[in-house]
Amino acid sequence: MRILAITPGEPAGIGPDLLLQYVSDGSLPSPDISLIAIADPAMLTARALQLGLTVDIRTLSPADNISEQIRSNATDAPPALYVWPVELNAESVPGQLDTRNAAYVLETLRTAITGCQSGQFTAMITGPVHKGIINDAGFSFSGHTEFLAQQCQVDQTVMMLATEGLRVALATTHLPLRDVADAITKTSLSRTIEILHNDLVNKFSIQEPRILVCGLNPHAGEGGHLGREEIDIISPVLTQFRQRGWQLNGPLPADTLFTNKYLADADAVLSMFHDQGLPVLKYKGFGAACNITLGLPIIRTSVDHGTALDLAGSGTADTGSLVTAINAAIQMARHQSGQPS
């Protein structure tokens, strides 16, 4: 049995709602896959009540064999959600952030990561966290992508969002815009391209990935008149990889790269910064896209949206991205074990 761990993220956001809606809809695509929520069972029970959803919340005992507990409790009706319990520090009110629950959010992530590393879980799927409230609580945290790199002790990870027909990876992630240019060095960009290329080959079965690379500056620097990063950093790095036979097209002006003329012949786009690539991806596929962390020894996918505090507890949040994230994790797991997807 494959066990997918899901962290609903910020308890005051829509993560718990989406998970409960997903389970209540009976959306799991295969009977040999089980979902375990790593969360506070009382919070999930209260949220299900608020949403008017009938979900049988079953708290697991982490010290005992998890697969055995799921097997022996299997039932058809009503939909069941197995929960690895992690207790909130304060009762959570939908829409109202509370610094006291930041440690809880981080603990759910650590539990999922440890379970994936030990092989207990096949993959982890994350709901949205609120980066601001975690920092307000005194924890330095810029995103799952960076936290996962730290916890898995890898030198670098790459954020890639994917929807039908478009994959966008980022050379930098959660940085103030004024720090972006300095963060793009030959070393960091080379590592990003290596991770992106290798994961497209090994995790997505694209034997010779074709990657479009955005410039950083308007018009890809206009020959050095609008910035020199393309000349001094990006082009030399691309030249170095082309010598290995890798198919890298760029640096191209980002404003015209995202057109069919270029995208039709590409497997992925590498954007230089968060808001260069993600608005395009979200314009194309918001709600039907997911976020995949590349460069990790474990599988992690996530929703394409944030905590949407305005919708928490309302039952109106769209589960489309969660479905996409869960399906992507399953597909990656099947690929990893050599099964047809």
Ligand SMILES: NC(=O)C1=CN([C@@H]2O[C@H](COP(=O)(O)OP(=O)(O)OC[C@H]3O[C@@H](n4cnc5c(N)ncnc54)[C@H](O)[C@@H]3O)[C@@H](O)[C@H]2O)C=CC1
């Ligand atoms: N994977 C993660 O953990 C992510 C976390 N965030 C965090 O979320 C917080 C809020 O970020 P925002 O920029 O406001 O983005 P957001 O995605 O939470 O909200 C943007 C807009 O999209 C709507 N929306 C989001 N998800 C929706 C869904 N499933 N169904 C229907 N409508 C939906 C919201 O109601 C809002 O109007 C921030 O702290 C940010 O860091 C943002 C993106 C990803």
Ligand SMILES: NCC(=O)COP(=O)(O)O
């Ligand atoms: N815009 C994507 C995002 O902010 C999610 O980042 P992460 O938490 O997955 O690193």
